Amino acid sequence: MNKLKALAERSRAEWQALHHPDRARIYLGMASCGRAAGSEEVRKTVLAMVKKHRIAAQLVDVGCIGPCYLEPLMDIAAFGKPRISYGNVNPAKAEMIIEKHLRRGEIVRNLAVGHFADAPCDDLPEFFAQPMLKHQVRIVLKNCGFIDPENIRHYLARDGYSGLQKALELSPDQVIEAIAQSGLRGRGGAGFPTGKKWQICRETGREPRYIICNADEGDPGAFMNRSLLESDPHSVLEGMLIAGYAIGASMGTIYIRAEYPLAIQRLKTAIRQMKENGLLGRRILGSAFHFDLKIKEGAGAFVCGEETALIQSIEGQRGMPRTKPPFPASSGLFGAPTVINNVETLGTVPHILRNGPTWYRQFGTEGNVGTKTFSLVGKVRRTGLIEVPLGTPLRKIIQDIGGGPQKTFKAVQTGGPSGGCLPEELLDTPVTYESLAAAGSIMGSGGLIVMDRDTCVVDVARYFLDFIQRESCGKCTSCRVGTRHMVEILERICKGEGEIDDLNKLESLARTVKSTSLCGLGQTAPNPVLTTLRYFRNEYVEHVVGKYCPALVCRSLIEYYVIPDKCTGCQRCVGVCPTGAISGPRSEPHNLDKTKCIKCRACLEICRFDAIAGNAIAIRTRGES
Amino acid sequence: MEPMREPMQSILKEFPVEAGSLIPILQKTQEAFGYISPQAVERISRFLKLTENEIFGVASFYSQFRFIPKGRHSITVCLGTACHVRSGGILLEALERHLEIQTGECTADGRFDLEAVACLGCCALAPVVKIDGDIYGNMAVIKIKELLEKYE
Incomplete structure (x- = not known):
């Protein structure tokens, strides 16, 4: 069995040649988030510069290294110096960086974020020693931002597929034992022990058996799986092969959202490369293990993240959950025993095989072993994709890694629409499956949305319920009708038409929906309402009794106005107002007609970013003056 | 047919x-x-x-499937959580007003159709709008007009 060895040696040679100190390299973060920030424009500029000046530099498209707030990120390694990372690059900055760094060998200090070296470099901070990164433990994200996700040799050069090799040297039962010993639990949110799930499936003894990778990452506000698949697809595919070998499956399916076109494209490329290198098909790496993979694209239904609904969807049906048991591990896809694992779970598996279960157990806490990735977003200073050991307190994630909220902290939402909003007092809660559930939320797949005082929790609860209500498959009356009624009550409250008894009605409906729905979607749907009622009841009362929204969000309860002392009469707002609500002669404070204003934000934005004075338009509680 | x-x-x-x-x-x-x-x-x-x-x-x-023809360009507004708290909904309304259509419809000249999506997964750049294959982060109501002019 030295097929992998030969592959790895060739790949390492290529890797080392690429990283030779004399060779210049330009790295660009080309995951979806980088692209949204404008990395494609930067890439065009870079290519034009390289061509124009005949610069001998290799351009490496990498995935997402984590700090999304610094995107687009461009790194340069040249002149024997370590790789230097530049943040928030635009075409103009890219031109300057290339001119100075690549042509003249001068590091552009004011744009540099950090360097990647063990030794100090020109007084620049080390990239991973920065506040956002130094508290993280990167296992699943190890390769993200370092390898070209479309080049299997990069993955192979960094020990890729050595976990599979290890697994093939063990018996399937020994592989299951190793995963069980590692303490790995499902990273999709429910936290079921992965080894146990595999064992149940294998022990059925029925053929065929299937492995499915659940990449239907539907929680709004969560993008961990997308980033991993776009930045290091082979790690997840290696995990699928190991799982397939362990449970005795020869067919694997990746069920992925159609909304992630780049991830799908990179998976297809990865699968093609696996085939070319003997990592898929018959007698993988010379063993007796046969395995094949296919991709099924989801069609836009949140509930298909639920495993029985997911199976229905692959079978070509409406994705409606069914009762459990039987669990898919004993009766799943087309009635066959099926293991469904989350992307991150599978991405962790190769590392456990490579380094052993004992190594993995050093991270996290008892019962909550290992690391978890989170997408840290919302009103926090440093947004991005992070990975921390389980048991890390929320406060550490938000303050130390995220740099704290933009304004006064109000709440953090974990677990997407099925999770809850936790207040300041609970920030010392360690991130574990059990402690988050005890606080009324859930771990979920890893969305962490920070809210500050400008976020209205009633509006957030309404938003989540509205989402769930639309995504409910309609099978259970309580979920279909109950969530609808809850949304109506919340809409009433947001409009200032709520009554105090509505809060009791909400709670009672929430309990009914929770206890009488079949699947996780309905059972957890009321969590955002229940947690906000529990921790932020005052804010509801302010809407219902005081008829005002303290965060100045609920549009029926606010009004826009001009601050005369600040307004210079520059007329920029007059130009953007779609309803002609603002008027006034040039150079004199303008007048905003409340009866015409539709609260579209245009004047506020233009005044803040583009006007002479700035911030002369503000929002206040309706009727206040 | x-x-x-x-x-x-x-x-x-x-x-x-x-x-x-x-x-x-x-x-x-x-x-x-x-x-x-x-x-x-x-x-x-x-x-x-x-x-x-x-x-x-x-x-x-499944929300992916549509039963009316598309426009030459498809606009998708993200209404994920991060986009919601950064006024994604107001952005969608502004687009409806600007294009004079409702979400799910197509303009009379067939130039644009407008959809909302639960999450595009670019949450750190909220609010986000996608036009055809291009994703635009940190969008604002006042940037709409100029952005749409890029698409004929």
């Missing part, structure tokens, strides 16, 4: 006749025609030996 026979044929022949093919066939059909027409449903029905009702039942369950 004669003109669609040929392309439908070439889509269908790639798939085995089994229920599991239905969603991928619908996806390919939408990719080719921009939407799922009654004629396409009829062809699929004969091919997979499923009733048109069954097909429509599955297609209408």
